Amino acid sequence: MEPVIPVTPMNHNRSLETMTETATSELDDSFHVFDTTLRDGAQREGINLTVADKLAIARHLDDFGVGFIEGGWPGANPRDTEFFSRAQAEIDFRHAQLVAFGATRRAGAKAAEDPQVRALLESGAPVITLVAKSHDRHVELALRTTLDENLEMVRDTVSYLREQGRRVFVDCEHFFDGYRADPEYAKAVVRTASEAGADVVILCDTNGGMLPAQVHAVVSTVLADTGARLGIHAQDDTGCAVANTLAAVDAGATHVQCTANGYGERVGNANLFPVVAALELKYGKRVLPEGRLREMTRISHAIAEVVNLTPSTHQPYVGVSAFAHKAGLHASAIKVDPDLYQHIDPELVGNTMRMLVSDMAGRASVELKGKELGIDLGGDRELVGRVVERVKERELQGYTYEAADASFELLLRAEVEGRPLKYFDVESWRAIVEDRPDGSHANEATVKLWAKSERIVATAEGNGPVNALDRALRVGLEKIYPQLAQLELVDYKVRILEGKHGTHSTTRVLISTSDGSGEWATVGVAENVIAASWQALEDAYTYGLLRAGVEPAR
Ligand SMILES: CC(=O)SCCNC(=O)CCNC(=O)[C@H](O)C(C)(C)COP(=O)(O)OP(=O)(O)OC[C@H]1O[C@@H](n2cnc3c(N)ncnc32)[C@H](O)[C@@H]1OP(=O)(O)O
Ligand SMILES: CC(=O)C(=O)O
Secondary structure, eight states, rough: OOOOOOOOOTTTTTHHHHHHHHHSSSSSTTTEEETOOOOTGSSTTTTOOOOHHHHHHHHHHHHTSSSSEEEBBBBTTTHHHHHHHHHHOOOSSSSSSEEEEEEOOOOOOOOOGGGHHHHHHTTSSSEEEEEEOOHHHHHIIIOOOOOHHHHHHHHHHHHHHHTOOOEEEEETHHHHHHHHHHHHHHHHHHHHHHHHTSSSSEEEETTTOOOOOHHHHHHHHHHHOOOOEEEEEETTTTSSSHHHHHHHHHHHHOOEEEEEEGOSSTOOOHHHHHHHHHIIIOOOOOOOOOTHHHHHHHHHHHHHHHHHHOOTTTTTSSTTTTTOOOHHHHHHHHHHHHGGGSSGGGGGTTOOOEEOOSSSSHHHHHHHHHHHOOOOOOOOOHHHHHHHHHHEEEEEEEEOOOOOOOHHHHHHHHHHHSSSOOOOOEEEEEEEEOOOTTOOEEEEEEEEEEEEEEEEEEEEEESSSSHHHHHHHHHHTTTTTEEEGGOOOEEEEEESOGGGGGSOEEEEEEEEEEEEEEEEEEEEEEEEHHHHHHHHHHHHHHHOOOOOOOOOOO
């Protein structure tokens, strides 16, 4: 085995030589967290990253503290080539080393003369990952060459890149399928790569069909038989990529290849975040610099924003629901000790515990939610019981409070105060949709309100009846409450609750509103979609005024 080379942060002001020899990171080289979001993650359907996106993600990953960032395949497309030159010029990497990905040289050629290998060197990346075939069928059918020539392609390319002063990792594509077909040949590829100077040989479950026990058995045997330093790259086609990665670590792999949020080809790759959290929190292994794990939730969401995908709410550790508790019995135990229903303290990964109030809630859920909202329920069992009953009754009618925190808070305050929180009283509202001969529609709404003893009548038009109502309400109230000018409706969702009744069904409307510094959700339920929307709007504006610190009418 090669001597251990310390992990070195990338710095474009230093030469390649000093970059591979100086050790300044607080982590040693004995275990690698290798991220391939910018290469394999970008292979996910629907992801299309610009160079600026790739630079932004690289910054987030370096900030998180991964040891290696695989930036793409220089030479395969102009975008990846540009990324390597800009990343080295523009980013002062604090933790990560930049890695260029490419293939072994072509059959029958020399590595030193292969334009694809030259592009890898020209990328300037201090580390290069080569993808190599390790499955006999792939060598014969995809490369259309002999098994011996494939070994020569690996040996020649690795040793040439080593001579050029680069650190080399080798990804053995389809390793596990290849091992099943011809274990001796698959191991020969590992030995060849390692003997030629590859620091780590990565066993890839390229088709993602493996299960953890199989991965464990193969990694253990290959480690014992070859003595090479091994890594793991698991695709998630069986939903086992994270488990397979950990199984490989259990068997002795010391290099894990993952992607942020599990993005990747087909269904994705091993998700970086649960893998790192498991290593740090369950295995007790330091794989990130001090304090970086607490940034994990923020970084996961920030990367999702850059790739323009909604963060998965149910993602382990980092999803907004990862520590959200709905069942009343869970809440009653959590009230005594949160550990009773949580596998870790959410703050360790930068997440927070949340209480959900619904018809599955009990008194403890309401008490904890009150505490979360800063409302003192004073241990009043009767009051808390009343709130629980009220929630269950309303949820039966179709309201949902777990998705509408602001409406729940208004309900809770109403029970605590003995009357609803009011900034205005509604005399009536009306919305009209006019169909015109040219097929267009005119939408107009009028609201009649009372606020601070003043009668307000306001009319407005909108691009739909709900928009017209929203505008009329705003036009009418803004004179009295100028704070409403900052509010913006950012989401509007309608759900039919009893499909079997067709147009007579109950309709639930959820509205999200923002004041620029925060967002809240409100709910309305009625047989009529406009009436349901009106309720949600009323709650949205009432809550907005409460947040703005406006004193309610008494
Ligand atoms: C498992 C993985 O995810 S590996 C990463 C895969 N990523 C990508 O493919 C994304 C980037 N790829 C590309 O831009 C293009 O496919 C390129 C530039 C790499 C190659 O493009 P092209 O030369 O036009 O050919 P094509 O895409 O059909 O690739 C097949 C060629 O690569 C060769 N090849 C495939 N695997 C390897 C390998 N491990 N080592 C060497 N050559 C290989 C094939 O033999 C074939 O060669 P041929 O043209 O002589 O028949
Ligand atoms: C290298 C790689 O992405 C794979 O084998 O899946």
